[in-house]
Amino acid sequence: MTYTLTRADDAVAEEARYPLEKRQHVADPMREQVHRSVFTGKLEEVLNSTVNWGRKHSLWPYNFGLSCCYVEMTSAFTAPHDIARFGAEVIRASPRQADFMVIAGTCFVKMAPVIQQLYDQMLEPKWVISMGSCANSGGMYDIYSVVQGVDKFLPVDVYVPGCPPRPEVFLQGLQLLQDSIQEERRPLSWVVGDQGVYRAEMPSQRERNRERRIQATQLRTPDSV
């Protein structure tokens, strides 16, 4: 598996564009460790996956909504879909307490600086789910007041398609985020090892499911319930 390495930069130039962090594609850092020393390599692998296991099952979402998608996101939070099954029901009203932010809705030109501010207020480790067509790409709103995709300025981890996506799709997006967190390599402490953040480049769902999806030729008729 290949990884994306992100390193924080202390000195930020005025004209620098968001997203700020430098990113590069690298090989799995853990493999190198293992080759260097069997014992410390194994230890770090165990520690890493334990920490990641803890992180991915206690994701606290930031209570942040922009438009229609937020209603479906709320549906996922309530009883019929029950997001608590995935350990992500502790909604935080402050970005400082939240682990991930769902851009649920259209990203407006007037709102973009505000979203950036809120993202900056979240503490590492933090993730972003882009929910719905507007946040993914602008969707059906190719219009003067809408930013054509929130990834124009935020680093997005998972894209959830739909207009709006059903709550089930959002939950699947959350699970994909969890899968990717399990594969992450983050510094275990500020004195242990490399201080970069290594994010696994997860396989695209479209490519993975394409074969199976095009097999479907018999679709249910809409003429009866």
Added chain:
Amino acid sequence: MNVDHTDTRATSALDGRAGSLVERLSERFGAQLLHEQATLTGMPVLWVAREALLEVLETLRAAPESFEMLFDLSATDERLREHRAAPPAADFTVFYQLLSVSGNRDIMLKVALDMDDLRLPSAAGLYRNANWYEREVWDMFGIRFEGHPNLYRILMPPTWNGHPLRKDHHARATEFDPYTLTVEGQDQEQQALKFDPEAWGMRRQNENTEFMFLNLGPNHPSAHGAFRIVLQLDGEEIIDCVPDIGYHHRGAEKMGERQSWHSFIPYTDRIDYVGGVMNNLPYVLAVERLAGIEVTERARTVRVMMAELFRITSHLLFLGTYLQDLGAMSPVFYTFTDRQKGYEVIEAITGFRMHPAWFRIGGLMQDLPKGWDRLMQEFVDWMPARLREYERVMMENSLVRDRTKHVAAFDTANALAWGVTGPNLRATGCDFDLRKKRPYSGYENFDFEVPLGHNGDAFDRGQLRIEEMRQSVRIIQQCIDHMPAGDYKADHPLTTPPPRERMLQHIETLITHFLQVSWGPVLPANESLSMVEATKGINGYYLTSDGGTMSYRTRIRTPSFPHLQQMPELMRGGFVPDLIAHLGSIDFVMADVDR
């Protein structure tokens, strides 16, 4: 004064009372009433000289059966018009739509403006809600209103260049450089959004205290979306507040100018995004009026049924969040369970949950599926007991009552002055529901009541919506019991898309089908307007066709816009928790404010 009858179908609204009104006005103002335009709007449309505008407005407001409400105010950029039937020459037209609740009638005034002289006297002194509408016209068209207290941009960011609804302003984001945000740009934008009390005529302190300015939003759990309100506080007491909107402006009106009549339907769903097909209704009604389509009985009844179902799901969302804003955590879990049940029916019938875009010009997307009545009946049987439970557990709960009784109360006169409609108006005891007063889509055939409140406070607004859900359940039950048979699409050349069976018979019908689906229907040049009692109040679509496949101007009047504008007056002297209770009780979504 002359009346033109260029379009034979256009009925000048010179019937009885309206006629005498126009006559009285023309007696009084003579040559300053330039012209009466014949349209399909169903109301007299009068062109007024700019100099006489305020006086005419004043007269209409003071007349017996007064026009108490400024229902809508916006403009049209006329510079690219090809089929303007009526003089006077105008580069821009500003229109004022007035509503008389006591007389149950409307009138529209239009003022022609020249490109070199884009200014008008402000009507904010006469109608208080003109304030925001005029700011919107300034923002979108660059027309100045003299005497306006704070003519700032309202929807676009303060750093924006240009006026988006002008025809020479770009429509697409992709016509432009891709959006980038730099560290410096971020700082500048944030600085521009910083609140300046002096600009709003607010003092930073009085002789006793220094006021605190609290920024609530644009992201706040109780703000129901991207809404910002700046509070001037003396301790917990709100001295004044300034709502700031525009964080949810999706340019729906500009979008209407580039989508075909048919392909704009999905955009209407996303105006009041919890209202679903309820939003399609005023739009397709207005288009059908332009096209002259008479819809079948079955299509009308199905429309009513689905619209009422969405009224229930919207009110359920309201109820859950309203109570959550008051501090009750669990109701939202219950109401969302009910919503899920509603969505199961909606999905089975329309194939989509929130934005079905299911109504079509001339009918529906498809007929009801087999077995719909069983599903719908299950939902109708499920609801009454739940509604009773909400009432028992929450509305009879002393905590809820203490938090909401006599909070943010206003009377009917105040509501009308601010353009408040829908349940918020009826909570003041004013019996004005378009479904009864001007039945559309066959509402006259249904047996239902219009629930009314007494005090116009946050409690009544909540209680009334529970009652409204009961009435909607009643209407749906009648739809199940008496669903008429017949076609789900009207037999009319402009029905879009045309019935498929017909396309396979003849090369001509095949071509017609192809053109209508690819380019969209061509509607005759005219103007039409349709208003419906939507989930949050009166939603109106005012369409101007220039004889093309697209709308020349789509004006969307949404109920939530004036509801938010009214807030400062209600909140002065209140406490912060009252503001939260009031925010919960208005029932707004930001897309319905900013469009």
